Amino acid sequence: MNDYHLQTIHTRESVRSGRSLDWQHQPEVFKCYPPKYDDVSLAGCLQIRDFLYLSCGITAAKVYPGGRYFLRANPSAGALYPCELYVQSRNEPELADGIYHFEPLTQRLRLLHVPEPGEGLEGYLRQQDMVDGLVVLVTAIYYRSSWKYGQRALRYCLLDGGHILGAMEAAACCTDRSCSWVTRFDRQGLQRDFGFSTRELPLAMGISGRRCSDQIRRPRMELEYVDGSGFFCRDSVIEQAFTRASSLSDCRRGQYAGRPYSVTKTELKSTILRRRSIREFSGRPVSLARYRAVRDMIGRKVAIDCDEDIQVFSVVHRVVGLESGLYVDDRCLRKGNFAARAEYLCLEQPLGGDGAATFFLVGDSENYLALMLKAGLLGQRIYLASGLQGLGCSGIGAFYDLEVANFLETGNLILYALAIGI
Ligand SMILES: Cc1cc2nc3c(=O)[nH]c(=O)nc-3n(C[C@H](O)[C@H](O)[C@H](O)COP(=O)(O)O)c2cc1C
CATH class of the missing domain: 3.40.109.10 (NADH Oxidase)
Structure with a gap:
């Protein structure tokens, strides 16, 4: 720890x-x-x-x-x-x-x-x-x-x-x-x-x-x-x-697996130029295909010399065709509507519960610098993948760490949260 x-x-x-x-x-x-x-x-x-x-x-x-x-x-x-x-x-x-x-x-x-x-x-x-x-x-x-x-x-x-x-x-x-x-x-x-x-x-x-x-x-x-x-x-x-x-040891080298974005350069460029953090969600649901497109981007390989494992928990509240609940790597851990809970956990910021889903990136390693950099890098992929799907996104660095860990039932560190939706 x-x-x-x-x-x-x-x-x-x-x-x-x-x-x-x-x-x-x-x-x-x-x-x-x-x-x-x-x-x-x-x-x-x-x-x-x-x-x-x-x-x-x-x-x-x-x-x-x-x-x-x-x-x-x-x-x-x-x-x-x-x-x-x-x-x-x-x-x-x-x-x-x-x-x-x-x-x-x-x-x-x-x-x-x-x-x-x-x-x-x-x-x-x-x-x-x-x-x-x-x-x-x-x-x-x-x-x-x-x-x-x-x-x-x-x-x-x-x-x-x-x-x-x-x-x-x-x-x-x-x-x-x-x-x-x-x-x-x-x-x-x-x-x-x-x-x-x-x-x-x-x-x-x-x-x-x-x-x-x-x-x-x-x-x-x-x-x-x-x-x-x-x-x-x-x-x-x-x-x-x-x-x-930054004293890093026993590093596992990440594999280069080609470009993570499969859209045209023009589409990606305009998504980068338009990228903003959403300040308020409408509360409308999003389709499963869009949610999955964002979710899939996170798992793509990262070409980094010290590649630390990050688990992605997802609190799903408004995705059509996916039962609300807490998921980890696409496996449902608990069913239920946890939107209000997610908002509370994100320091009572409405962004935490008003979107379609809130991701929590979780990990633990002595190589803390590499772990946190990778969490940020995945965060950027979530922003851009959301933009490509016409969804909004916001990074959420402020959360009640221990209460999030209790909710997710993890003994690892809560590194970062991000909410997506429309
Ligand atoms: C690491 C990180 C943590 C952030 N935490 C929060 C947060 O807790 N609440 C929030 O409303 N926005 C949060 N943001 C979004 C920033 O406020 C936003 O990126 C900044 O205002 C610049 O605006 P832009 O993203 O629209 O360019 C965070 C962004 C990053 C990168």
């Missing part, structure tokens, strides 16, 4: 004792490198631009009396967007070799470093095989989330990171690129060489390219620290939990 996960459970008492938000120290959501780093346009790199844009680009803006904020291709707990993306290009026809930072707001890159021949981000991996193509590093600036969610924020950073991996998977399908993920690499070396300090946590790397046999050394670079949140309050519980969560 992961101690951090148990320390950060929600209970009726913890939620009611509530934290008040420090509006004076609200973090920034965009990291901007100073002008001394070259600003690189992606105008001539349409495939790479689309790949990055569909992974985490800005897809909507919301105006409120004090200003406006942006929503992205990836969902994020509280719309706080802790994650940043760095990209290494090698032998890409469209983009010069280099290590870049991707700016979602401008859809441009900042060139941080040009590695010498034989050097690159592959040097931080356990197998230092050269990648002809892109290596994408996903990090999280945890204060952007801990500002609001306190110590529970590491859960959200990992789930958010997993959502980006899932968004990258779909973006790869739209742009005819390959994509797999690596969770085992030298994080401390990266934190030092990128100047992240312990404020920015390296979560995972995406490999979109061809692996070759040449061995690559890490780049000789020492980037300066660049602030990515404006304010920052250190949280040693989060930092220590991250160190433990």
Whole structure:
């Protein structure tokens, strides 16, 4: 059992004792490198631009009396967007070799470093095989989330990171690129060489390219620290939990099983661009075929180097042709209408009970980082599969952990919940 996960459970008492938000120290959501780093346009790199844009680009803006904020291709707990993306290009026809930072707001890159021949981000991996193509590093600036969610924020950073991996998977399908993920690499070396300090946590790397046999050394670079949140309050519980969560061992390699999405690129792309979290369900039922289409997407293989088992419980309340009740992996455990119960369990959020079904992703592993990233990745598949079926979806990171576990009769950790419906 992961101690951090148990320390950060929600209970009726913890939620009611509530934290008040420090509006004076609200973090920034965009990291901007100073002008001394070259600003690189992606105008001539349409495939790479689309790949990055569909992974985490800005897809909507919301105006409120004090200003406006942006929503992205990836969902994020509280719309706080802790994650940043760095990209290494090698032998890409469209983009010069280099290590870049991707700016979602401008859809441009900042060139941080040009590695010498034989050097690159592959040097931080356990197998230092050269990648002809892109290596994408996903990090999280945890204060952007801990500002609001306190110590529970590491859960959200990992789930958010997993959502980006899932968004990258779909973006790869739209742009005819390959994509797999690596969770085992030298994080401390990266934190030092990128100047992240312990404020920015390296979560995972995406490999979109061809692996070759040449061995690559890490780049000789020492980037300066660049602030990515404006304010920052250190949280040693989060930092220590991250160190433990990212020491991964006895990993089982996930199998690559082809592209999970079988629709056309145009259909998938427009679903990504339209994706939003549903805020309210109508309470109308959905067909069994649509529900199954979403359910089936979850079980497809994940091409990750540390593939942890996740059980999917489903509380079904409004699916035509499927008796209401609690299911696990399509097996009915208990019949009955548990919509009100599911709403309560999701911290009394109506979203938890007003949809067609509420999924609870459950697992337990010492490899906590890999487990949570996979939960987020599956969450992104649920969002996009729902969109493709004309259904709405919302991630639900706030739930009464122990009461959910009692309801599901599981001794494992409750990682994430998602509701789908119309
Ligand atoms: C990990 C995670 C947890 C979330 N938890 C909740 C939640 O408990 N309740 C809720 O209403 N929305 C939740 N959301 C949805 C976010 O509020 C939403 O993604 C964010 O506002 C951005 O909006 P968009 O998804 O429409 O782009 C969650 C999203 C993620 C990724």
